[in-house]
Amino acid sequence: MPNGTTPKLTAKGKATRGRIVEGAAAVLRERGVGAATLEDVMARTRASKSQLFHYFPGGKDELLLAVAQFEADQVLEDQQPYLGRLDSWEAWQHWRDAVVARYEQQGDQCPLGSLFHQVGRATPGARAIVVELMRRWQDALAAGMREQQAAGRLPSDLDVDTRAAALLAGIQGGVSILLSTGESDHLRAALDQGIADLRRTGEGLALSPR
Amino acid sequence: MPNGTTPKLTAKGKATRGRIVEGAAAVLRERGVGAATLEDVMARTRASKSQLFHYFPGGKDELLLAVAQFEADQVLEDQQPYLGRLDSWEAWQHWRDAVVARYEQQGDQCPLGSLFHQVGRATPGARAIVVELMRRWQDALAAGMREQQAAGRLPSDLDVDTRAAALLAGIQGGVSILLSTGESDHLRAALDQGIADLRRTGEGLALSPR
């Protein structure tokens, strides 16, 4: 039974724990999940082994899970404020730019992807984190489309959820290819094509009844 | 300096080597890259350790690379003959079905994805395999679109390569999400949306000149 938090945490403890998670995240991005060791994390965060196991009694797996949650939150945060306010085609474009920039800068390390390749399908925890991230992401996209519907820039009978799912898939694939090849062409293509398709769907809608 | 093949290979040797690669591929799919050990492979293929190192002097990494190549070839092969003959919208649909079926059946194990998460960005070999796979895949899609152009079912000025890139990204993302969540909705959505978008692009083209 995985309980949420270890024992009591004082202010100092909280800080240390946070330091460990952030440091571990950095190490994982650099070294990759397979290669990263607890000692790497210790060196990076200047924490002793007992600290690691003090804050993450479940050992490496629990730490990885914490990092995964941290990274997952980061993903959506990095898209704000654009992702939360997709109420014009310009806003969509800004969001697109933010996504491309974020992942181009991140380069070829996949904090999340590799994480649950390690902890992976086995544990329910890891999967839950990814599922939740995808859900929130897709919901945000769908919400943006609904705003455009409300503004009369998308047909009201558009299957928003499917469209959002397809767009999200395009992003994921683009990122995935970026990670393996180092080229962001596919990410750009997927985003541009997805948005263009959307815009064209709404074309000439202004003249439809109120 | 990584040479292509070990020393001389007799017929028997070739068979054994092949057996090892296939067995290793199976083990990797089941256990995941991180968890799979050489001893697992030994058990599965009934090969001794010296055999492993006889055929793959580079050790585990070289074996993983061989498996990666094997799996990469498999991916495209599994889409044939549909992928090679995308000369009608029905053919595109058949291909779509084949892709969905293949990945739904594969379930939640990612032979390739996890492979180069392990060997990964570090080695040039792994990246090359993935890059090559993506290139061939995308080329096949682009070729299919060109056939549709030739048949007058797609505008001749369509930017085929970008469209193929976007579609490929959608597939990759759909698969990637399928792997993490177990749901194939996104893969279906990406494929259906991508193809529908394509078809709509070619709509009403029959009445164009000639």
Next chain:
DNA sequence: GGTAGAATGGACTGCACGGTCCAGACGAAG
């Protein structure tokens, strides 16, 4: 049918890395 080289078996090694333990410093609360 003999020999050179490939193919196989399996014991052995080394060590990296996750995890445990205890001893001691620090901080909060009464």
Next chain:
DNA sequence: CTTCGTCTGGACCGTGCAGTCCATTCTACC
């Protein structure tokens, strides 16, 4: 100022697993 619990340091352990070595058997070729 005492006390209790959190926090930290670092030595220590066990082992799982990649990789090595040599001895033996099989295969091809003359």
